[in-house]
Amino acid sequence: MKDEAPQLKNLSLHQESKAQVTMTGVGKKRVLTTVTNLLESSPLPDLVLSLGFSGALSDQLNTGDLILPRKIVLAETGALVETSNEYYTLAEKVINEKALPYVRRDSVTVPNLVRTRAEKEELAQRYNCQAVNMEEYWVGFAAYQARVPFISVRAILDMTHQELPSFLEELIFSEESRRGIRIIFGSLARPSRLPKLIALAKQSKTAQKSLDAFTSSFVAKVVIS
Numbered sequence: 181m182k183d184e185a186p187q188l189k190n191l192s193l194h195q196e197s198k199a200q201v202t203m204t205g206v207g208k209k210r211v212l213t214t215v216t217n218l219l220e221s222s223p224l225p226d227l228v229l230s231l232g233f234s235g236a237l238s239d240q241l242n243t244g245d246l247i248l249p250r251k252i253v254l255a256e257t258g259a260l261v262e263t264s265n266e267y268y269t270l271a272e273k274v275i276n277e278k279a280l281p282y283v284r285r286d287s288v289t290v291p292n293l294v295r296t297r298a299e300k301e302e303l304a305q306r307y308n309c310q311a312v313n314m315e316e317y318w319v320g321f322a323a324y325q326a327r328v329p330f331i332s333v334r335a336i337l338d339m340t341h342q343e344l345p346s347f348l349e350e351l352i353f354s355e356e357s358r359r360g361i362r363i364i365f366g367s368l369a370r371p372s373r374l375p376k377l378i379a380l381a382k383q384s385k386t387a388q389k390s391l392d393a394f395t396s397s398f399v400a401k402v403v404i405s
Contacts, residue, residue, distance in 0.1 A: 198403045200225070204315060208291065211315045215322035227267055227402060228323040230332035231395060233387050234287060234311040235294055236339045237304035244386040246275060246282035246394060247311045247334040254317045255290045255307065261320035264329035267402070271331055274398045280390055285310035287334065289317035295344040311336065333394055335387035338380070345376050 204214040215228070234247055241247075248271060252261050275282045288309040294300055303312055316332050323330035338344055 199399045204319065206314050208314075208318050211318040212322055215319055216325075219322060219326040219328060224326060224328055226329070227264070228319060228328050228330045229267075229395075229398070230316055230319040230330070230334075231391055232313060232315060232334055233337040233384075234313040234316075234334040235300065235344075236310070236336050237288070237300050237312055238285070238310040239340050241283065241285075241310060241336050241339065242281070243336055243339060243383045244281060244390045245336045246280055246390050247285050247287060247332075247336065248272060248275070248282055249285060249287045249311070249316075249332055249334075251286045252317045252320055252332065253286065253288045253307045253309055255288050255303065258307070259317070261317055261324055261330070263320070263331040267329055267331045270401060271333055271394075271398055274401060275394060278393050278397055280393055283310070287311040287313065287316050287332070290314055293344065295346065297340055297343065300340050333391070333398075335390045337383055337387045342379075344380075 200218075202214060202218055204211045219225075219228070236242075236245075248268065250263055250268065252263075253259070272282075286307075286309045288303055288307045288311070290303070290312055291314065293314070294303065294312050300312065304310065311334060313334060316334065320330045320332065
């Protein structure tokens with residue numbers, strides 16, 4: 181989503197078109213359509229890098245921590261995609277050079293927003309994963325189908341103890357930005373919602389900062405190599 185990568189819009193220009201930034205949207209249908217179309221172009225990219233936010237499934241994770249998974253599980257079936265060893269090593273090198281907070285943790289991809297601590301704890305126990313989002317597996321699946329190396333680097337947004345607002349999923353899946361704006365203005369009419377919105381906005385900036393710091397350095401190394 182645009183909110184997850186505000187500083188990456190001009191990355192392709194800085195790298196002389198050697199890197200392309202594509203917003204996939206949220207969920208299986210949008211991700212598969214976008215990434216499959218991208219990978220049907222010629223020539224194929226050297227790497228597919230999935231970026232975005234994740235929710236924490238472990239109390240050890242804080243907002244802004246980067247998640248570098250080896251394996252990504254699909255909650256619906258337990259299917260797995262694995263990340264590229266070569267680019268995983270390079271990503272870890274960049275993270276260490278930038279002294280960014282990160283953990284080696286596996287992720288699980290779900291079809292719907294995970295809002296409550298109980299839901300997060302259930303996912304963690306069932307799939308032995310420490311982070312959750314709605315896109316990661318499907319990006320990796322499309323890359324695997326096209327035989328293109330794939331890695332994912334995600335930043336933690338919401339922590340395990342944090343319950344997300346019930347209207348957030350409607351906003352995420354809104355087809356029209358005006359509809360999303362109406363949801364926001366509607367929430368402003370209910371002062372009880374404001375503290376959660378303000379907290380999420382602050383957390384979003386922290387997560388963005390971690391992603392931006394990693395991505396600019398990582399892409400530069402991939403292009404040079």
